[in-house]
Amino acid sequence: MADTRFFSREEAQALAERVLRLSSAEDVRVNVQSGVEGNTRFATNQISTAADVSNASVVITSAFGRRVASATTNRFDDESLRRVVQTSEQLARLVPEDPEYLGELATQQYPESRGFFESTAGLSPEARARAVTAIATPSQARGLISTGFLTFQVGSQAVATKRGSFAYSPGTLANLTTTVRTPDGTGSGWAGVGAHDWTQIDPAELAERAIRKAELSRNPKAVEPGKWTVILEPTAVANLVGLMMGSLGARQADEGRSYFARAGGGNRIGEKFLNPRVTIYSDPADQRLYTAPFNGEGLPNRRMLWVEKGVLRNLVYTRFWAQKNNLNPSGFPGGFYMEGGNSSVDQMIASTRRGLLVTRLWYIRPVDPRTILFTGLTRDGTFLIENGRITGAVKNLRWNESPIFMLNNLEMMGPPTRVSPSESGETSSAVIVPALKVRDFTFTSVSDAV
Amino acid sequence: MDRREFLLRSAAVAAGGLAGCMPAVSIPTASASPAPPAEAGTRELVMRALDAARSAGARYADVRVSRNRNQAVSTRERQITGLADNETQGLGVRVLVDGTWGFAASREMTRVETERVAREAVAQARASRVAQRRPVELAPVERYPDAQWTSPIRTDPFSVSVEDKVGLLLAANEAALGIKGARFVNSSMFFLREDKTFASTEGTYTTQTIFRSLPRVTVTAVAPDGSDFQTRISTDVQPMGLGYEHVVNARLVENAPRWAEDAVQKLSAAPVTPGRYDLVLLPSHLWLTIHESIAHPTELDRVLGYEANYAGTSFIYPIEKYLGKFRYGPAFMNIQGERSSPGGLSSVGWDDEGVKPRDYLIVKDGILHDLQTTREQAPLLADWYRQTGQPVRSHGNSYAQSWADVQFQRMPNVNLLPHPERDVPLDELIGGVKNGILIDGEGSFSIDQQRFNAQFGGQVFYEIRNGKRGRMLKDVAYQIRTPEFWNSMDLIGGKSTYFMGGAFNDGKGQPSQSNAVSHGCPPSRHRGVEVINTGRSA
Numbered sequence: 001m002a003d004t005r006f007f008s009r010e011e012a013q014a015l016a017e018r019v020l021r022l023s024s025a026e027d028v029r030v031n032v033q034s035g036v037e038g039n040t041r042f043a044t045n046q047i048s049t050a051a052d053v054s055n056a057s058v059v060i061t062s063a064f065g066r067r068v069a070s071a072t073t074n075r076f077d078d079e080s081l082r083r084v085v086q087t088s089e090q091l092a093r094l095v096p097e098d099p100e101y102l103g104e105l106a107t108q109q110y111p112e113s114r115g116f117f118e119s120t121a122g123l124s125p126e127a128r129a130r131a132v133t134a135i136a137t138p139s140q141a142r143g144l145i146s147t148g149f150l151t152f153q154v155g156s157q158a159v160a161t162k163r164g165s166f167a168y169s170p171g172t173l174a175n176l177t178t179t180v181r182t183p184d185g186t187g188s189g190w191a192g193v194g195a196h197d198w199t200q201i202d203p204a205e206l207a208e209r210a211i212r213k214a215e216l217s218r219n220p221k222a223v224e225p226g227k228w229t230v231i232l233e234p235t236a237v238a239n240l241v242g243l244m245m246g247s248l249g250a251r252q253a254d255e256g257r258s259y260f261a262r263a264g265g266g267n268r269i270g271e272k273f274l275n276p277r278v279t280i281y282s283d284p285a286d287q288r289l290y291t292a293p294f295n296g297e298g299l300p301n302r303r304m305l306w307v308e309k310g311v312l313r314n315l316v317y318t319r320f321w322a323q324k325n326n327l328n329p330s331g332f333p334g335g336f337y338m339e340g341g342n343s344s345v346d347q348m349i350a351s352t353r354r355g356l357l358v359t360r361l362w363y364i365r366p367v368d369p370r371t372i373l374f375t376g377l378t379r380d381g382t383f384l385i386e387n388g389r390i391t392g393a394v395k396n397l398r399w400n401e402s403p404i405f406m407l408n409n410l411e412m413m414g415p416p417t418r419v420s421p422s423e424s425g426e427t428s429s430a431v432i433v434p435a436l437k438v439r440d441f442t443f444t445s446v447s448d449a450v
Numbered sequence: 451m452d453r454r455e456f457l458l459r460s461a462a463v464a465a466g467g468l469a470g471c472m473p474a475v476s477i478p479t480a481s482a483s484p485a486p487p488a489e490a491g492t493r494e495l496v497m498r499a500l501d502a503a504r505s506a507g508a509r510y511a512d513v514r515v516s517r518n519r520n521q522a523v524s525t526r527e528r529q530i531t532g533l534a535d536n537e538t539q540g541l542g543v544r545v546l547v548d549g550t551w552g553f554a555a556s557r558e559m560t561r562v563e564t565e566r567v568a569r570e571a572v573a574q575a576r577a578s579r580v581a582q583r584r585p586v587e588l589a590p591v592e593r594y595p596d597a598q599w600t601s602p603i604r605t606d607p608f609s610v611s612v613e614d615k616v617g618l619l620l621a622a623n624e625a626a627l628g629i630k631g632a633r634f635v636n637s638s639m640f641f642l643r644e645d646k647t648f649a650s651t652e653g654t655y656t657t658q659t660i661f662r663s664l665p666r667v668t669v670t671a672v673a674p675d676g677s678d679f680q681t682r683i684s685t686d687v688q689p690m691g692l693g694y695e696h697v698v699n700a701r702l703v704e705n706a707p708r709w710a711e712d713a714v715q716k717l718s719a720a721p722v723t724p725g726r727y728d729l730v731l732l733p734s735h736l737w738l739t740i741h742e743s744i745a746h747p748t749e750l751d752r753v754l755g756y757e758a759n760y761a762g763t764s765f766i767y768p769i770e771k772y773l774g775k776f777r778y779g780p781a782f783m784n785i786q787g788e789r790s791s792p793g794g795l796s797s798v799g800w801d802d803e804g805v806k807p808r809d810y811l812i813v814k815d816g817i818l819h820d821l822q823t824t825r826e827q828a829p830l831l832a833d834w835y836r837q838t839g840q841p842v843r844s845h846g847n848s849y850a851q852s853w854a855d856v857q858f859q860r861m862p863n864v865n866l867l868p869h870p871e872r873d874v875p876l877d878e879l880i881g882g883v884k885n886g887i888l889i890d891g892e893g894s895f896s897i898d899q900q901r902f903n904a905q906f907g908g909q910v911f912y913e914i915r916n917g918k919r920g921r922m923l924k925d926v927a928y929q930i931r932t933p934e935f936w937n938s939m940d941l942i943g944g945k946s947t948y949f950m951g952g953a954f955n956d957g958k959g960q961p962s963q964s965n966a967v968s969h970g971c972p973p974s975r976h977r978g979v980e981v982i983n984t985g986r987s988a
Binding site for chain 2: 128405423
């Protein structure tokens with residue numbers, strides 16, 4: 001039976017066509033989204049809130065020549081649609097020309113749409129409560145306090161243009177994260193994971209990991225800040241590598257205001273800038289990434305090799321910047337895959353004379369865009385390694401570091417694994433990265449926060 | 451960013467945005483469409499939802515119907531880069547069943563859907579009951595059967611023509627580009643109007659119209675040899691809960707050359723030598739330090755561990771060792787929570803559970819005196835309130851960013867009040883520093899999950915030598931431990947130096963919701979703060 005909580009291809013197309021028929025602009029794009037987001041939060045070993053939210057929206061972008069504006073509504077009666085079309089057209093007639101507007105796209109060929117799973121689409125409040133119980137019950141039994149967030153989305157998106165393109169993709173996403181703390185407030189452990197397919201998430205396994213870390217992290221000792229060899233678990237690696245992926249704009253580089261700007265003009269494409277073991281790509285054909293088939297403009301996503309063996313292969317080109325440089329637009333396919341190695345975290349620990357094991361990072365904020373330098377803190381499981389084994393918990397540390405420096409100081413790599421990459425535990429495109437052992441990671445102060 | 455655009459969202463975007471790489475017209479924003487929803491229709495739907503929730507077994511229910519409209523205009527140099535209007539409208543129902551919360555929401559505001567949403571909220575609560583250990587109890591509340599409130603604006607930003615807005619931004623850009631060395635200018639305006647109706651089974655019915663406005667200019671200077679680039683953001687113009695008059699008063703065209711000069715001057719500014727310095731922090735900077743190290747740790751839900759999985763907990767724990775005992779700072783330090791200041795981003799008539807907020811002191815004469823509460827939380831401080839002769843009532847600090855989000859505890863405007871005894875001028879703060887740094891404007895910011903260890907940058911930095919402001923510095927960030935930092939404060943400005951800064955998008959909760967909040971403060975002076983140099987070579 002059709003899922004009534006989001007628009008089918010036919011419904012999305014019918015809605016887009018209603019909007020297009022109301023339009024008198026020269027160029028028009030209609031973006032349609034619909035779906036349900038559900039979540040269950042828990043704290044102090046009990047559910048604190050649970051919600052299901054049903055929403056949909058239409059964005060209409062109207063252009064007269066190069067005068068362009070957009071308007072959005074979530075009301076789809078005739079009068080509301082007429083009004084939103086009129087709003088976008090009135091605004092478009094009033095604004096100055098945008099010399100960079102290239103018009104909307106005509107018919108495109110799209111890669112296969114992946115990433116819809118019934119297991120996630122059918123995640124009921126009762127099933128969510130069971131997942132929470134699988135974490136809260138063992139935590140309570142061990143005298144610990146669990147907190148966490150289970151969230152999922154089911155929906156579809158579509159893009160249609162007056163020039164005839166139509167793209168449609170349904171999708172699901174889920175994410176489960178938990179922080180388990182000791183009642184005396186001296187220990188805290190985190191675990192989390194994201195997936196398109198709910199069956200890939202094992203709440204009991206996450207509980208076990210978070211509980212183990214909470215218990216191990218009691219009564220941390222302070223260590224001196226400075227340069228440390230660190231073993232970063234995959235979540236922490238994603239936290240940092242994502243910062244570099246967010247700095248890949250070609251235009252900023254060409255304009256001289258990015259790490260990827262080349263002194264004297266142009267950008268660093270073709271330059272080796274990372275350790276030769278680093279390769280990162282996005283790929284709609286990759287079965288593990290479930291990349292959306294198109295972006296918000298209706299541009300098909302395609303395989304993009306960002307970094308190959310430490311060499312910068314591509315930057316993110318918008319349609320305008322690509323045309324100006326006589327290149328194809330890159331889009332930015334959701335998610336990325338970073339190749340890894342064969343070392344397990346245990347092997348990394350065994351090979352380390354003195355270092356730190358880091359679970360995840362927190363409050364990551366830019367400090368200096370010239371070097372993609374960010375600051376933040378370790379959190380929920382930071383351990384001292386001495387002579388090849390974990391010897392205790394350490395107090396969290398503030399770091400000031402760049403993924404560029406980190407990926408040059410690489411020593412060991414683990415097998416890539418999907419993570420929950422956002423600090424807030426929201427659903428996310430697939431991010432698949434390895435655990436890393438790196439040297440000379442820069443910590444600048446100690447935090448008393450647990 | 452619209453969370454619902456999940457299929458478009460990349461990890462890079464989640465990790466901080468891919469500025470300039472998304473189509474300019476995708477800026478999430480609202481429609482200049484007229485008339486709010488017909489009052490009679492809204493009232494009927496709301497009552498129907500409350501009845502349906504009660505019939506399905508809810509002991510308590512509240513309903514919010516809201517329409518959020520916003521508009522974003524953005525430009526760079528001599529061209530427009532985006533113009534988008536956005537509206538979102540819907541209804542959210544929150545219920546308590548046997549002491550467990552449930553919430554459901556929908557954009558469809560028909561009778562049938564409204565009743566379905568109410569029943570869905572009850573079903574959510576029932577499903578969640580299995581894990582209950584302590585039932586929710588609500589503090590008593592006064593009843594407001596028919597109350598209205600509107601932000602104190604003079605000019606509705608949606609009544610001003612787009613041509614005027616774009617024209618003003620392009621004129622500001624031109625003024626900035628007139629400064630030699632200023633190579634790029636991005637400027638924008640963002641406006642919000644929210645029409646919100648709240649009703650509860652306890653008999654309150656409120657309608658409110660809230661406005662917010664933020665004009666912003668960012669100038670980038672690039673060194674001629676490409677070796678450096680520096681930006682200056684117009685942080686002396688802060689977001690406010692005001693109308694278009696706030697944009698006009700910001701005098702963007704007149705101020706743009708100064709912001710451009712700052713960006714250019716930063717290229718040749720002296721890198722700071724790391725060490726301990728006395729700091730003089732202007733209100734355009736200090737508001738964010740207050741936000742992070744005072745306003746967040748005094749949220750009671752954080753203190754109780756409810757936000758441990760994301761926003762974090764608080765160093766204020768256990769409560770009984772802190773309330774009435776913890777010295778946050780010197781005796782002249784008073785921290786106020788309020789939702790009443792004209793233009794404050796958090797200012798409202800009633801909060802999102804129908805409570806009329808009152809002004810209160812979080813820190814009184816330097817000592818921690820109170821915490822931020824909702825109806826669910828106030829009873830948890832009952833012992834403290836009884837000891838101090840205060841009623842057990844919510845401070846009215848409940849908020850949800852839209853109809854689609856469940857309300858929870860969010861900070862009010864949290865202010866550092868001016869010096870209680872005299873009108874201390876800024877010059878007196880600077881005059882008492884031998885070797886220090888003056889910081890203007892908020893910059894980089896990061897703080898740990900219990901709000902101990904923080905690091906702050908800024909927009910522009912000046913050396914202070916022997917009581918005088920000197921040359922410009924760059925690559926400055928200071929690191930603090932919250933209790934020591936506030937106790938190192940030895941002087942603050944008086945009432946004539948008071949200024950309100952603010953955050954448009956303060957994130958908390960899961961799913962993360964944005965709260966808009968102001969922080970008024972005078973300038974402050976702190977002794978012996980650790981300063982690092984953030985410049986590295988690639």
